[in-house]
Amino acid sequence: MQEVYPGDTSIKLARARLLFKDDNKAEALRLVLEVCSAFERGEACTKEAAADAFNLAGWFRIHDSDHSGAYAAWSAGSELAPHCAMLARQKRKRHYWDQIATELIIIGLVGDGAQNLTIDDFEVFQVLPELYSRTSALALFNPERQKQQLVFRTKVALLSNAECANVLKSVHAFHNESLNGKWGTVRKSTVKTTDVAVEDIPELRPWLRILLQSRLYPALATAFPELSDGTSFVDRVSGQSRTRVHDAFIVRYDAEKDKSLSLPEHMDTSVVSVILSLNSANEFDGGGTWFEALGHQGAVITADIGHAVFFAGPMRHAGYPISAGTRFILVLFLYVEGFKYGDCLLQHGAKHSKQCRESSEELACSQSPPITKPSGDTEGGYVVYHQTEELVNALDRIDDVDLF
Numbered sequence: 152m153q154e155v156y157p158g159d160t161s162i163k164l165a166r167a168r169l170l171f172k173d174d175n176k177a178e179a180l181r182l183v184l185e186v187c188s189a190f191e192r193g194e195a196c197t198k199e200a201a202a203d204a205f206n207l208a209g210w211f212r213i214h215d216s217d218h219s220g221a222y223a224a225w226s227a228g229s230e231l232a233p234h235c236a237m238l239a240r241q242k243r244k245r246h247y248w249d250q251i252a253t254e255l256i257i258i259g260l261v262g263d264g265a266q267n268l269t270i271d272d273f274e275v276f277q278v279l280p281e282l283y284s285r286t287s288a289l290a291l292f293n294p295e296r297q298k299q300q301l302v303f304r305t306k307v308a309l310l311s312n313a314e315c316a317n318v319l320k321s322v323h324a325f326h327n328e329s330l331n332g333k334w335g336t337v338r339k340s341t342v343k344t345t346d347v348a349v350e351d352i353p354e355l356r357p358w359l360r361i362l363l364q365s366r367l368y369p370a371l372a373t374a375f376p377e378l379s380d381g382t383s384f385v386d387r388v389s390g391q392s393r394t395r396v397h398d399a400f401i402v403r404y405d406a407e408k409d410k411s412l413s414l415p416e417h418m419d420t421s422v423v424s425v426i427l428s429l430n431s432a433n434e435f436d437g438g439g440t441w442f443e444a445l446g447h448q449g450a451v452i453t454a455d456i457g458h459a460v461f462f463a464g465p466m467r468h469a470g471y472p473i474s475a476g477t478r479f480i481l482v483l484f485l486y487v488e489g490f491k492y493g494d495c496l497l498q499h500g501a502k503h504s505k506q507c508r509e510s511s512e513e514l515a516c517s518q519s520p521p522i523t524k525p526s527g528d529t530e531g532g533y534v535v536y537h538q539t540e541e542l543v544n545a546l547d548r549i550d551d552v553d554l555f
Contacts, residue, residue, distance in 0.1 A: 160186055160189075160196050160197075160200050161200065163182045163183070163185060163186055164182070164183065164186060164200065164203055164204060164207070166182060167179040167180075167182040167183045167207060168207070170182070171207075171211060176211060176214065176215065179207075179211060180208065180211045180212070180215075183204045183207045183208045183211065184204075184208055186200065186201065186204035187201070187204045187205055187208055187224065187227070187228070190204070190231060191227070191231065198231075198232045198234060199232075201228070201231060201232050202228060202232035202234070202235035202237075202238060204228075205224050205225065205227065205228025205229075205231070205232065205235075205238060206225075206228065206235070206237055206238060208221075208224040208228075209221040209222070209224040209225040209228070209241065212224060213420065215491070215493045216420075216491060216492045216493030216496065217491040217493065218395065218397055218486035219395075219486070219488050219489050219490075219491070220491070222241065222242075222245045222395075225238050225241035225242055225245075226241070226242045226245060229241070229242040230242075243350075244350055244396075245395075247350050247356050247360075248350075248359070248360065248363070248395065248396035248399070249395060249396075250360065251360075251364070260314065260317050260318065260321070260354070260355075260358045261314065261358060261361055261362075262310055262311035262313055262314025262317075263311055263314075264308055264309040264310045264311055264314060264362075264366055264457060265305070265307040265308060265309055265366070266365055266366050266369070267369065268305065268307070268369070268370045268373055269373065270373055270374070271306075272305060272306050272307050272370075273303040273304065273305060273306065273373075273374060273461075274303070274304040274305075274306060275300045275302075275303055276300070276301070276302035276303070276304070276442070276445050276450070276452065277298070277299045277300050277301075277445075278299045278301055278444040278445065279444065279445070279446065279447070280299075282443075282444045283299070285443070285444060285467075286301070286443075286444040286466060286467075287465055287495075287496045287499040288301055288463035288464070288465040288466045288496075289301065289463075289499065290379060290492075290495040290496060290498060290499035291378060291379055291422060291463060291465070291492050291495050291496075292375060292377065292378060292379055292463070293376075293377040293378065293379060293381070296376050296377045297375065297376070297377070300374075301444070301462055301463040301466055302442055302445060302452060302460065302461070302462040302463075302466070303374040303460070303461040303462070304452055304454055304458065304459070304460050304461075305370070305454070305458045305459050305460075305461075306458075307458075308455075308456070308457030308458055309362075309366050309367070309370070309427065309457060309458065309459050310362075310427065310429075310456075310457040311457060312431075312456055312457060314457070315428075315429045315430065315456055315457055318355065318358065318401075318429060318481075319429055319430065319479055321352060321354045321355055322347065322352065322355075322401055322479075325347070325351070325352045325354075326347070334346070334347065334403060334409065335347070344402070344414065345402070345403045345404075345405065345409055346400045346401060346402040346403065346482075347400060347401050348398070348399065348400045349399040349400060349401060349481070350399065359399060363394075363396070364392070367425060367459075367483070368384070368392040368394045369392075370459075370461070371384055371394060371423060371425075371461060371485070372384040372385050372392065372394075374461050375423060375461075375463075378487065378490055379492075379495050380490065382487075382489075382490065384487055393487045393488040393489065393490070394423075394485050394486075394487060394488075395485065395486050395487070395488050396483060396484070396485060397420060397421055397484040397485065397486050398420075398421075398482075398483070398484040399481070399482070399483050399484075400481075400482055401429070401479065401480070401481050401482070402470075402479070402480050402481075402482055403477060403478070403479055404435070404438065404470065404473050404477065404478040404479075404480075405477045405478075406435070406436075406473050406474060406475050406476060406477070407475075407476075407477075408477075412472045412473055412474075413469065413470045413471060413472035413473070414469055414470030415469055415470075416441075416443070416467055416468070416469040417467070417468070417469065418464065418465050418466065418467055418468070419464035419465070419468075419484050420464065420484060421464030421465075421484035421485055421486060422463070422464055422485060422486045422487050422490065422492055423461060423462065423463055423464055423485050424461075424462055424463075424464045424482070424483060424484055424485065425459055425460070425461055425481070425482070425483040425485065426440055426454070426459065426460045426462075426480050426481070426482055427454075427457075427458070427459040427460075427480060427481040427482075427483075428454045428455060428456050428457065428458055428459070428478075428479075428480055429456065429479040429480060429481055430456055430477070430478065430479045431455065431456045432453065432455050432456070434476050434477060434478070435473045435475060435476030435477055435478040436473060436474045436475040436476060437471060437472050437473040437474045437475075438453060438470075438471055438472075438473045438478045439451040439452055439453035439454075439471045440452050440453075440460060440462075440468055440469070440470060440471060441468060441469045441470075441471045442462070442466055442467070442468045443466070443467040443468065444466060444467070451471045464484060464485075465496055
């Protein structure tokens, strides 16, 4: 392929960035997809510009809560522009978690945690009726079946104590052998965070595949039986789970070593998220996850070693501060293949805004219960993931071209 740089390609990508920043996201996506399609047809375009276009297409779709479209763009881009490290990493991540677990045994890792959970194996937490308008995550599920139940805590341990200990042993070994014992972060925020992506620890990749397919995916399908479009987490023809991993990482909250104590109020880029405790609550003070919509002052949900908390990702929540010791958790951001949920969130917000404007409930909407954020949380706190930083960097790379 002749590698030339036609002016219209650079102009389209530059304009797409500006349109996205100006909140004209549909037109921005259309432009980058034009560049992607041209490259796929073999039309003249540099590989650098093509990689840039596929990269942007993925991030634009993530921003629109279309994870399936994002990973399709990144995977296609990686095939056509294999030199791009970012596209290769996203394709590799999808490969790690989407392949069927064929490992029969992983010595010392896979334990005998609970499987085949029923709804009776969960403690269920409901959104308060007066807070429905604040909780757009309700729109992701069939309301008649979900019944405002958006947070679940397992009554039984999904991981045995030995399994948790062996997972942490692998995590510590990775840091000692590869990072001189130092923890880094896959996130950036207004407070210090320490964590590691599970995909970066080769020994834990097959373990997580088995955990997902044997325990977590079936449990999620039980807790969240039907999506708002009438489908479910399980493909009704093949019987296979449609749940996919967007991100998987292990977090360390440490009150003494690095002062990583909490995580500010935020929402996840996921349909559902999982927080699985990897060490005993006796090893730290405080901790847990605070959810805005579970009480007039929010509510903190804790879980002991091996137990998990499942919740709808778009719910506002925060990592409640620890005051002593060290807390380890596995965090998963999950989406459902083919379920583009961004429109659901927007429609929920528009519906409740209209109700407040047009009905006698306007005063009640304006006087809905105040939310008290977790003690110790930073005022106006937010979380910025490296993936968000990558999007910002991609948007800032506007070529030096005449746009007018």
